[in-house]
Amino acid sequence: MTTRTETLPPTEQEIAAAAATTGRLRDALNNVLFGQETLVEMVMIGLLSRGHILLEGLPGLGKTALVKGLSRALQLQFKRVQFTPDLLPGDITGNPVLQEKEGGRVFVFQPGPLFANLVLADEINRASPKTQSALLEAMQERQVTVMGEVHALPDPFFVLATQNPIELEGTYPLPEAQLDRFLLKIDVTRCNVGTLEKIVLNRQIGVEPEIPAVLSHDDLTRVLDLAQRVYLPPVVANYIARLVEGTHSIAELGIRYGASPRAALALAAAARARALLASRPNASTEDVRAVAPAILQHRIVLDYNARLEGASTATIIEKLLAQIPAHDLERPKTLLDAKIQ
Amino acid sequence: MFHQDVSADAQAWRDRAAVLAAKLNFHHWLARVVPKLFFLLAASALAELLRREMSAPSRFVAAFVLLGAAVICGWAWLEARRHFCTPRQALVRLETVLRLHNRLSCAEDGVVPWPRAAQEHITDGYNPNWKQILVPVLAGIAFLYAAHLIPVYGIKAGAASGAISEPPDFAQVQNWLNALKAADLIEPDKLQDMQSALDKLRQKSPQDWYTQSSLEAGDSLKELMEQSMNSLEQGLDQADQSVQAMQAGQQDPAGAGSLQAMQEKLSDAADNLASGNLPLKRELVDSMKGGGSSDKTLSASQMADLEKRLAQGKLAAQTASKMNGGFGQEMDDAIGSAMGHGLAQRRSERGAPGGLGGGTSSAPLVLEERNKETPQGALTGVNNDDMTRTSLGETIKITASTPKVDPNALEAPGSAGAAHVNGTGGEAVWRSTYDPQEADVLSRFFH
Numbered sequence: 001m002t003t004r005t006e007t008l009p010p011t012e013q014e015i016a017a018a019a020a021t022t023g024r025l026r027d028a029l030n031n032v033l034f035g036q037e038t039l040v041e042m043v044m045i046g047l048l049s050r051g052h053i054l055l056e057g058l059p060g061l062g063k064t065a066l067v068k069g070l071s072r073a074l075q076l077q078f079k080r081v082q083f084t085p086d087l088l089p090g091d092i093t094g095n096p097v098l099q100e101k102e103g104g105r106v107f108v109f110q111p112g113p114l115f116a117n118l119v120l121a122d123e124i125n126r127a128s129p130k131t132q133s134a135l136l137e138a139m140q141e142r143q144v145t146v147m148g149e150v151h152a153l154p155d156p157f158f159v160l161a162t163q164n165p166i167e168l169e170g171t172y173p174l175p176e177a178q179l180d181r182f183l184l185k186i187d188v189t190r191c192n193v194g195t196l197e198k199i200v201l202n203r204q205i206g207v208e209p210e211i212p213a214v215l216s217h218d219d220l221t222r223v224l225d226l227a228q229r230v231y232l233p234p235v236v237a238n239y240i241a242r243l244v245e246g247t248h249s250i251a252e253l254g255i256r257y258g259a260s261p262r263a264a265l266a267l268a269a270a271a272r273a274r275a276l277l278a279s280r281p282n283a284s285t286e287d288v289r290a291v292a293p294a295i296l297q298h299r300i301v302l303d304y305n306a307r308l309e310g311a312s313t314a315t316i317i318e319k320l321l322a323q324i325p326a327h328d329l330e331r332p333k334t335l336l337d338a339k340i341q
Numbered sequence: 342m343f344h345q346d347v348s349a350d351a352q353a354w355r356d357r358a359a360v361l362a363a364k365l366n367f368h369h370w371l372a373r374v375v376p377k378l379f380f381l382l383a384a385s386a387l388a389e390l391l392r393r394e395m396s397a398p399s400r401f402v403a404a405f406v407l408l409g410a411a412v413i414c415g416w417a418w419l420e421a422r423r424h425f426c427t428p429r430q431a432l433v434r435l436e437t438v439l440r441l442h443n444r445l446s447c448a449e450d451g452v453v454p455w456p457r458a459a460q461e462h463i464t465d466g467y468n469p470n471w472k473q474i475l476v477p478v479l480a481g482i483a484f485l486y487a488a489h490l491i492p493v494y495g496i497k498a499g500a501a502s503g504a505i506s507e508p509p510d511f512a513q514v515q516n517w518l519n520a521l522k523a524a525d526l527i528e529p530d531k532l533q534d535m536q537s538a539l540d541k542l543r544q545k546s547p548q549d550w551y552t553q554s555s556l557e558a559g560d561s562l563k564e565l566m567e568q569s570m571n572s573l574e575q576g577l578d579q580a581d582q583s584v585q586a587m588q589a590g591q592q593d594p595a596g597a598g599s600l601q602a603m604q605e606k607l608s609d610a611a612d613n614l615a616s617g618n619l620p621l622k623r624e625l626v627d628s629m630k631g632g633g634s635s636d637k638t639l640s641a642s643q644m645a646d647l648e649k650r651l652a653q654g655k656l657a658a659q660t661a662s663k664m665n666g667g668f669g670q671e672m673d674d675a676i677g678s679a680m681g682h683g684l685a686q687r688r689s690e691r692g693a694p695g696g697l698g699g700g701t702s703s704a705p706l707v708l709e710e711r712n713k714e715t716p717q718g719a720l721t722g723v724n725n726d727d728m729t730r731t732s733l734g735e736t737i738k739i740t741a742s743t744p745k746v747d748p749n750a751l752e753a754p755g756s757a758g759a760a761h762v763n764g765t766g767g768e769a770v771w772r773s774t775y776d777p778q779e780a781d782v783l784s785r786f787f788h
Contacts, residue, residue: 009452233446235433281453284442327433
C-alpha cells in the first residue's frame with residue numbers, strides 16, 4: 001500500500017494564470033534562442049522543477065546566451081563562473097577576509113559567485129574534482145560552509161552548468177554520483193539552415209539581445225509552488241517506478257548501473273512541471289516519457305558489451321521506453337496484438 | 342478536490358472501460374484456450390480414425406470432444422484469471438490509447454472533471470489478430486472432418502498380424518508329397534523324411550523364410566523332389582511297358598525266352614524303383630520281382646494286378662509332377678486380387694466358350710467392378726543397376742565434377758607492338774572457354 005502526501009491540486013484559474021506567466025517566459029527565451037524550442041522547454045521544465053541543469057554541446061550554440069536571457073527574463077541575480085583547472089573551492093563559495101572592525105581584526109565572510117539566484121558554471125568539467133565537489137555540495141544542500149560557518153544560498157537557487165563533449169584533454173569528467181545531482185542533462189544541438197539565417201539577420205557579435213523582464217520574483221515563486229501541486233496519478237507514479245526499476249532489471253538493455261531513487265523523484269518533478277507548462281492539472285505518462293531521456297541519460301552506466309557495440313544512453317533509454325508500457329497489465333502474448341501502449 | 346462526477350459522462354467512460362476489460366479478459370482466455378483446443382481437435386481426429394477402424398459408435402468421439410472442450414475451457418479460465426484486468430485498469434488503457442494524458446484516471450480519483458464522452462464509437466485500442474486465433478481452431482476442425490471423411494477400413498487379420506505367406510516352393514513340395522501319399526506308392530518312411538525336411542524349413546521364423554539360405558534350401562528340396570518324381574515316373578513307365586510286353590509275351594508260347602528276359606528287365610526296373618529318394622513300397626517291388634512264386638515269374642493274374650497298380654502309380658506320379666497348382670494357383674490368386682478377383686477365377690472357370698451363345702460366363706480379359714478396398718501392405722523400393730539395356734544418349738548418372746584444365750596446355754598471348762606480355766599458362770583457356778562460374782573457380786586456383 002503506497003502512501004502519498006495529500007496536496008490540493010491546482011485549480012483551473014491557477015493553471016490559467018501560470019500558463020500565461022510561463023507562456024511569456026517561453027516567448028522571451030525563444031526570442032533569445034532561435035529554433036531551440038525543445039531546449040527552451042526543457043530548461044523551463046528544469047526551472048519549474050527547482051532542478052539544476054547540465055547543458056552539453058559544442059561551443060557557440062547559445063548555451064551561455066540562454067542562461068543570461070533566462071536571468072534577465074526572471075529578474076534573478078546572475079553570476080557566471082568560468083571553470084578552470086586552477087579554480088579553488090573558495091573562489092566559488094567565498095572566502096573569509098581579515099578585516100579591521102571596532103579596533104580589532106575579525107574574519108568577515110566574503111560571498112563568492114555561488115551566492116546568486118542563477119549561476120552559470122561554464123565548462124564545469126575543466127575544474128578540479130575538489131572545486132566540482134564544492135559546487136555540487138552547494139547544489140545539493142543549497143548552502144555553503146566556510147570555516148565552520150553555514151551560509152545559506154539565496155532562494156531560488158539554480159545552477160546551469162555547461163560542458164564541452166570534445167576537447168576532453170585536461171578535463172575532469174564528472175563522476176556519476178555528481179552527475180546525479182543534476183536534474184536534467186540536455187544535449188544542445190546545432191540549428192538548421194533556416195534558423196541560422198534568422199540568427200544572421202537578427203543578431204550581431206558583441207550585441208546582446210534585448211530581453212524584457214517577464215516574471216517577478218513573486219511570480220516565479222508562485223509558479224514554482226504551483227508546479228509542486230500538480231497532481232501525479234498513481235498510475236503515473238507506478239509507471240515511473242517501473243521505468244526506474246527497468247534500468248536495473250532488464251538485462252538485455254546493456255545497463256551496468258541503473259538509475260537511483262533520486263532519478264524517480266526527478267522524473268516525477270519534471271513530469272509535473274511539463275504538465276503545468278501544458279496547462280494541465282495532472283501529470284501523465286506522456287510527460288514522463290517526454291522528460292525521461294534528459295533525466296535518465298546521465299544517470300545510467302552502460303556495460304562493456306553495450307559500449308563495445310557503440311550503443312549510447314539515448315538509444316538505451318529509447319529501448320527502455322519501448323519495453324515498458326504505460327500500464328502495468330500484461331497483454332496476451334500469443335494471439336492478440338491489442339496495440340495499446 | 343473536484344467533486345466526484347457521476348454524470349452521464351462518467352458512466353459512459355466507465356461502461357467503455359468495463360467493455361474493454363471484458364474484451365481483454367476474453368482474449369486472455371482465448372489466448373490460452375486456442376492452443377489447447379487445437380491439440381484436442383487433433384487428438385479427436387486420431388480418435389475418430391481409430392473409432393472408424395474399430396467400427397465403434399461415433400458417440401464416443403463426440404463425448405470425448407465435448408468433455409475435453411469443457412475441461413480445456415475451465416483450465417484456460419483458471420490460467421487466464423490471474424491475468425484479468427479490472428475496469429479501472431482498462432480505464433488506464435483507454436486513456437493511453439486515446440492520448441488523454443491520464444485524464445480518466447484523474448477524473449476517477451476526483452481530481453479533474455470527466456472529459457465529455459462522445460456518443461459516437463471510439464477506438465478503444467482493442468485490435469485482435471483474428472487470423473492467429475481462428476487458424477488453429479479451423480485447422481483442428483479440418484483435421485477432425487478429414488478423419489471423418491477419409492476412407493478407413495477394418496484391420497485385416499492377416500495384415501494386422503503382419504502374416505507372411507510362405508515361399509511358393511514350400512507349397513509345391515507339399516502338394517507333391519500329398520499326391521504321393523494319396524497314391525500309396527512310396528515307402529512311408531521316405532515320404533516322412535521329405536515331409537520332415539519341409540516342416541523344418543516351415544518351422545523357421547516367417548521373417549527368415551525369404552532369407553538367402555532358406556530360399557536356397559527350399560529350392561534344393563524342390564529340385565530334389567522334382568528329380569525324384571521324374572525318376573519315379575520314368576521307372577514306373579519302364580516297368581509298365583515291361584509288364585505290358587510280358588502280358589503280350591505270355592500269349593505267345595514261342596516267346597518263353599524273351600519272357601524271361603522281360604521278367605529280368607522288369608526286375609531291374611523294380612530294383613531301380615526300390616532305390617533312390619522316393620523308393621517304391623516293398624511289397625510292390627516284390628510283386629514286380631515275381632512275388633512269392635518259386636520261378637520268379639509272374640502269373641497272368643499277377644501281371645494284370647501289377648499292370649493296374651503301375652498304371653495307377655504312373656498316373657499319380659504324372660499328376661503330381663505336373664501339379665504346379667501351388668505356385669500357379671497363388672499367382673492366379675495374386676493376379677485376381679490385383680485385377681479385381683476376376684481374371685484368375687475365370688482362368689479356372691473357363692469352361693464355357695464365351696462369345697455369342699457361348700454360355701453364361703463372361704468374356705476373357707473383362708474385369709469385374711473395381712475393388713473398393715484399399716489393400717494394405719508394405720512398399721518395397723526397386724532398384725535396377727543393370728545398365729546393359731540402356732540406350733545411347735540416355736542419362737545414366739549425374740555427378741558433380743570439376744573440369745580438368747592443363748595449365749601448360751597453352752602459352753598465350755605473345756607480344757603486340759612494343760609490349761611483350763607473357764601469358765599465364767592456361768589463362769586463355771579458362772577465360773575464353775568456360776562459363777563464369779568455372780572461370781571464377783579457375784581464376785581463384787591460378788591466382
